[in-house]
Amino acid sequence: MADSAETRKLVYLVTGGCGFLGEHVVRMLLQREPRLYELRVFDLHLGPWLEELKTGPVQVTAIQGDVTQAHEVAAAVAGAHVVIHTAGLVDVFGRASPETIYEVNVQGTKNVIEACVQTGTRFLVYTSSMEVVGPNIKGHPFYRGNEDTPYEAIHRHPYPCSKAQAERLVLEANGRKVHGGLSLVTCALRPTGIYGEGHQIMRDFYHQGLRLGGRLFRAIPASVEHSRVYVGNVAWMHVLVAQELEQRAALMGGQVYFCYDESPYKSYEDFNMEFLGPCGLRLVDTRLLVPYWLLMLLATLNALLQWLLRPLLLYAPLLNPYTLAVANTTFTVSTNKAQRHFGYKPLFSWEDSRTRTIRWVQAVEGSAP
Numbered sequence: 296m297a298d299s300a301e302t303r304k305l306v307y308l309v310t311g312g313c314g315f316l317g318e319h320v321v322r323m324l325l326q327r328e329p330r331l332y333e334l335r336v337f338d339l340h341l342g343p344w345l346e347e348l349k350t351g352p353v354q355v356t357a358i359q360g361d362v363t364q365a366h367e368v369a370a371a372v373a374g375a376h377v378v379i380h381t382a383g384l385v386d387v388f389g390r391a392s393p394e395t396i397y398e399v400n401v402q403g404t405k406n407v408i409e410a411c412v413q414t415g416t417r418f419l420v421y422t423s424s425m426e427v428v429g430p431n432i433k434g435h436p437f438y439r440g441n442e443d444t445p446y447e448a449i450h451r452h453p454y455p456c457s458k459a460q461a462e463r464l465v466l467e468a469n470g471r472k473v474h475g476g477l478s479l480v481t482c483a484l485r486p487t488g489i490y491g492e493g494h495q496i497m498r499d500f501y502h503q504g505l506r507l508g509g510r511l512f513r514a515i516p517a518s519v520e521h522s523r524v525y526v527g528n529v530a531w532m533h534v535l536v537a538q539e540l541e542q543r544a545a546l547m548g549g550q551v552y553f554c555y556d557e558s559p560y561k562s563y564e565d566f567n568m569e570f571l572g573p574c575g576l577r578l579v580d581t582r583l584l585v586p587y588w589l590l591m592l593l594a595t596l597n598a599l600l601q602w603l604l605r606p607l608l609l610y611a612p613l614l615n616p617y618t619l620a621v622a623n624t625t626f627t628v629s630t631n632k633a634q635r636h637f638g639y640k641p642l643f644s645w646e647d648s649r650t651r652t653i654r655w656v657q658a659v660e661g662s663a664p
């Protein structure tokens with residue numbers, strides 16, 4: 296029944312569909328959206344894994360394109376029922392210029408919205424970020440907060456600033472008339488730090504640990520807690536929102552939802568050890584040797600070196616004043632808004648998420664850094 300031609304009618308577009316999250320969204324849609332007729336995967340860099348998806352019952356269309364190019368976006372959006380916009384430049388290390396980050400994250404999102412309006416696409420799901428809220432530049436903790444918790448959201452770094460601007464544009468576009476006269480329905484999902492199969496920073500920490508003889512050095516006190524969320528659950532929440540947006544437009548349109556699951560609250564480093572520990576790494580407590588002021592000094596030195604070396608080479612280490620501030624500030628969410636509004640429940644338990652991630656790190660073991 297689910298595979299009959301009559302039930303397969305919907306065309307979805309996933310921007311950034313070859314990224315860490317995007318790939319999981321694409322695979323989840325193929326598994327969990329029986330009404331799918333065509334799935335368009337739009338990305339600057341297409342992955343070879345897309346080929347294996349082309350043999351199934353759903354037409355998978357790979358589109359190499361750039362969200363900053365309005366005409367490329369409009370061509371990809373035309374005829375789609377739903378757009379899931381995950382494409383973005385995730386850079387908190389100073390690899391890209393602030394201008395490029397704005398161009399991709401803000402102008403790219405504007406292009407997606409305008410393409411929906413011009414071509415008559417009614418449903419837009421945007422991948423925002425917890426960074427839209429915080430941690431703020433004052434390092435205020437956000438403890439077990441929800442979507443309505445008051446918090447002074449002030450940023451200077453281009454990444455959170457660009458995500459905040461883009462999220463605002465998406466929410467303001469809710470209710471705009473699209474081609475054909477119907478209204479656009481939009482909403483934004485705010486994942487906390489995502490982990491799981493394909494997580495580049497986890498891979499980097501793993502290889503760093505191997506280089507250091509199986510050790511990683513604790514820099515952040517264990518008392519600083521972060522919320523983390525498994526990539527499969529983030530993908531599932533995107534799929535569910537996309538499915539429910541039409542029926543529940545009045546409730547969900549223009550809303551934001553944190554992406555959460557049952558992953559435990561822990562410091563960034565302790566949480567990573569849930570996966571890296573079983574793969575043979577150890578977290579060595581050097582915090583007494585490396586006090587916070589010294590870390591801050593090193594982070595500032597890194598930023599200075601980055602600036603000095605820029606004309607010659609790209610120096611972009613993990614430690615800089617921004618990443619240190621984020622890692623060192625408690626940011627935990629506790630909410631059931633997604634459950635109340637569209638019946639979200641995590642698809643993967645914490646045990647499943649942990650096991651899947653450990654298996655992936657173990658498979659990464661032999662691969663080059």
Ligand SMILES: NC(=O)C1=CN([C@@H]2O[C@H](COP(=O)(O)OP(=O)(O)OC[C@H]3O[C@@H](n4cnc5c(N)ncnc54)[C@H](O)[C@@H]3O)[C@@H](O)[C@H]2O)C=CC1
Pocket residue numbers: 310311312313314315316317337338339340360361362363380381382383384385399403422423424425458485486487488489490
């Ligand atoms: N990784 C994380 O912990 C979190 C990520 N997010 C958001 O989730 C989304 C996906 O992030 P990740 O999967 O982690 O990053 P990613 O870098 O793995 O994926 C982003 C994808 O967008 C594509 N892309 C970049 N510029 C593009 C352009 N100009 N045109 C077309 N495609 C372009 C990239 O090629 C990549 O495949 C982003 O919007 C990010 O802001 C939100 C919260 C946490």
Ligand SMILES: C[C@H](CCCC(C)(C)O)[C@H]1CC[C@H]2[C@@H]3[C@H](O)CC4=CC(=O)CC[C@]4(C)[C@H]3CC[C@]12C
Pocket residue numbers: 385387423424425426487488489496514515563613614615617618619621622
């Ligand atoms: C790289 C940081 C950890 C290294 C700190 C050091 C060098 C002292 O050990 C990461 C700590 C927190 C991460 C960010 C957080 O999970 C929230 C994010 C949300 C996003 O939308 C994008 C990614 C990120 C900014 C994430 C990036 C890495 C950290 C700063």
